[in-house]
Amino acid sequence: MAILDPAVLADPVALTRALVDIESVSGNEREIADAVCDALADLGHLTLTRLGNTVMARTDLGRPRRVVLAGHLDTVPLAENFPSTVDGDLMYGCGTSDMKSGTALALHLAATLPAPRYDVTYFFYDCEEVEAARNGLTVVAREHPEWLAADLAILLEPTYGAVEAGCQGTMRATVRATGRRAHSARSWLGANAIHAAGAVLRRLSDYEPRRVPIDGCEYREGLNAVRIGGGVAGNVIPDMCEIEVNYRFAPDRSEAEAAAHLAEVFAGIPIEVTDSAPGALPGLSAAPAQEFLAVIGTPPSAKYGWTDVARFAALGVPALNFGPGDPNLAHTREERVEIPKIESGARTLRTWLAP
Numbered sequence: 001m002a003i004l005d006p007a008v009l010a011d012p013v014a015l016t017r018a019l020v021d022i023e024s025v026s027g028n029e030r031e032i033a034d035a036v037c038d039a040l041a042d043l044g045h046l047t048l049t050r051l052g053n054t055v056m057a058r059t060d061l062g063r064p065r066r067v068v069l070a071g072h073l074d075t076v077p078l079a080e081n082f083p084s085t086v087d088g089d090l091m092y093g094c095g096t097s098d099m100k101s102g103t104a105l106a107l108h109l110a111a112t113l114p115a116p117r118y119d120v121t122y123f124f125y126d127c128e129e130v131e132a133a134r135n136g137l138t139v140v141a142r143e144h145p146e147w148l149a150a151d152l153a154i155l156l157e158p159t160y161g162a163v164e165a166g167c168q169g170t171m172r173a174t175v176r177a178t179g180r181r182a183h184s185a186r187s188w189l190g191a192n193a194i195h196a197a198g199a200v201l202r203r204l205s206d207y208e209p210r211r212v213p214i215d216g217c218e219y220r221e222g223l224n225a226v227r228i229g230g231g232v233a234g235n236v237i238p239d240m241c242e243i244e245v246n247y248r249f250a251p252d253r254s255e256a257e258a259a260a261h262l263a264e265v266f267a268g269i270p271i272e273v274t275d276s277a278p279g280a281l282p283g284l285s286a287a288p289a290q291e292f293l294a295v296i297g298t299p300p301s302a303k304y305g306w307t308d309v310a311r312f313a314a315l316g317v318p319a320l321n322f323g324p325g326d327p328n329l330a331h332t333r334e335e336r337v338e339i340p341k342i343e344s345g346a347r348t349l350r351t352w353l354a355p
Contacts, residue, residue, distance in 0.1 A: 004039035009111040012346040013339055016104040020084040020093040026074040029053040029126040033073060036107060036124050045114035053126040054136035056147055057110050063119040067288050068153035070137070070308065071103030072128035079333040089339045096337040097325030102156025105324070105345050109353060116353040118288060121150060128308065132277065137311050145315060152288040153312040158325025161341050163296055164303035165217050165320055167310055169279030171247040171258050175200050176270040181232065181239040190237035194230045197241040201225065203265060204245065212250035215282040217302035219250035223265065251279030280310040283318025292320070295352045
């Protein structure tokens with residue numbers, strides 16, 4: 001196990017590399033969670049709690065406001081990019097961008113900032129990269145929602161050092177084109193469901209997604225086919241073709257409204273929603289968010305994609321995304337993070353939190 005000693009905790013770059021060098025593919029976070037617990041266990045300014053492989057550390061200084069800094073401990077499967085390597089100002093390795101560089105910032109501050117201007121709850125959680133039911137924050141929200149209470153939450157997701165506000169909602173659905181099965185030698189006796197799927201694809205190609213401005217951030221929607229399947233055999237006219245669609249919707253729509261919109265788009269065609277997660281509004285009006293934006297000095301943008309900010313928004317906690325990683329490099333074989341982004345991210349958060 002990598003040792004997260006005080007010298008490593010004091011240096012967010014060294015700490016990033018130490019975390020990256022603990023393999024923690026989703027479902028295998030015990031070692032890294034143990035390391036985080038060991039690193040924080042003897043710090044008197046923190047109360048430490050562990051739920052499975054999710055670690056919570058919090059200050060209780062009696063401040064009038066509380067903020068959350070949260071980073072996940074897991075990564076996608078390795079792609080011959082473990083352990084870490086460094087080349088000049090670039091650190092390569094699985095999780096460098098998504099999101100151990102961001103998680104390192106939270107762990108660095110938890111260890112080295114004993115008296116922040118707000119009370120802070122730090123979350124280091126597991127299973128973010130897999131199904132929602134296993135996500136450490138999902139488990140916390142279900143079993144101890146009071147742990148998530150705060151005036152603002154910052155998810156240290158890769159944003160390349162910018163603030164990305166809120167997030168899109170996401171919905172997957174299966175659209176079914178039906179027909180009548182027949183022998184292909186007598187095709188006129190059947191109705192080809194794959195051909196009928198053309199009507200679904202035309203609706204998708206003609207679809208004009210919304211652009212929705214909210215609090216100065218423009219959320220761009222998208223509705224796309226992501227998978228198609230049909231066919232029985234080489235001599236059979238198929239009676240079923242299924243098209244899986246993914247709808248990314250602006251956070252001004254609820255899940256019910258998003259489902260109603262899909263039903264309208266595909267009116268007259270059978271459709272079944274198979275997966276859904278709500279979006280999160282920007283949450284920029286909260287006082288801690290305004291103070292954080294003042295430190296950043298650049299306007300926020302909309303978050304394209306879904307992140308765990310939505311879990312906080314569902315509980316009435318405004319939430320932002322901010323982290324040093326480049327989201328375009330997440331999950332790639334060549335995943336990397338720029339070392340100056342780690343250093344500037346640590347300075348930004350310390351400036352915001354320092355009394």
